[in-house]
Amino acid sequence: MNMLMQLKKRTREAQITGWYEEVFPAACAYIRKRGGQLEDAKELFQEAVVLYYEKHTRSGFLPEKAEAAYLIGIVKKLWLKNSASTEEAVSIEHIEIIDDDRPNLQHTERLLQFLEKAGRKCMDILQSFYYEQLSMRELSVRYGYGSERSATVQKYKCLEKVRDEVKQRSLSYEDFLD
């Protein structure tokens, strides 16, 4: 991994560490007050970090108020969602929670396990672009391509390869179920 990418990885790591140090104790206090345990706080905070990270990378979203307040807002919303209480939910309704609502989680998990074994490099490239939202320049640096154009071609080759593998695996899985 070259210096630029090491820096990028460190940046994400430093950002998450900072959120833990700054916001996690407040999340714990909130959850403790409502009868939750440390394990509940850990689980909800992990989920909140994922949701916040996704919102930020997808839309470049930065909260108007402090980042910490927004993150704690997500924790509260997740807690209320899990405890099925709607009373307080109204006041923090502006915080959107996007679930992983893929209908057949077991099938998804099987496909992911297969792709992790058979096509890890392609999945890494694709997630770097579509999930982490790296630019083509950053992608070419991370994976050692000579130019953005080569990285672009590789990205589409991977997309096509994974698409065909997923189709094949899914159809044989359906046959198996039949």
Added chain:
Amino acid sequence: MRTSLIETKRIDDWLLGQDDPQEHLLMEVKLEISDALKEKVEWQKEVHGLIRSYGRKQLKAEIKSIEHRLFSSQQHRSFQDRVRAIFKL
């Protein structure tokens, strides 16, 4: 780029709404007449969902590893004490 890759790119641009209006319209017409293309679009959409699940899984693993470090290293002793005090551990 070879022809099939150009098609993969066009499907992607259409799915992500990144094509220009003319290309978008053309794609919609093609989708009306080609079942094979329609099928590719559906599978490509499925792959986008899988990439998101894969990315989430990687991110969660990274978060858990950071959390483990924060709760186990001497360097973060004051953080650990703050959290333990809340739960009276």
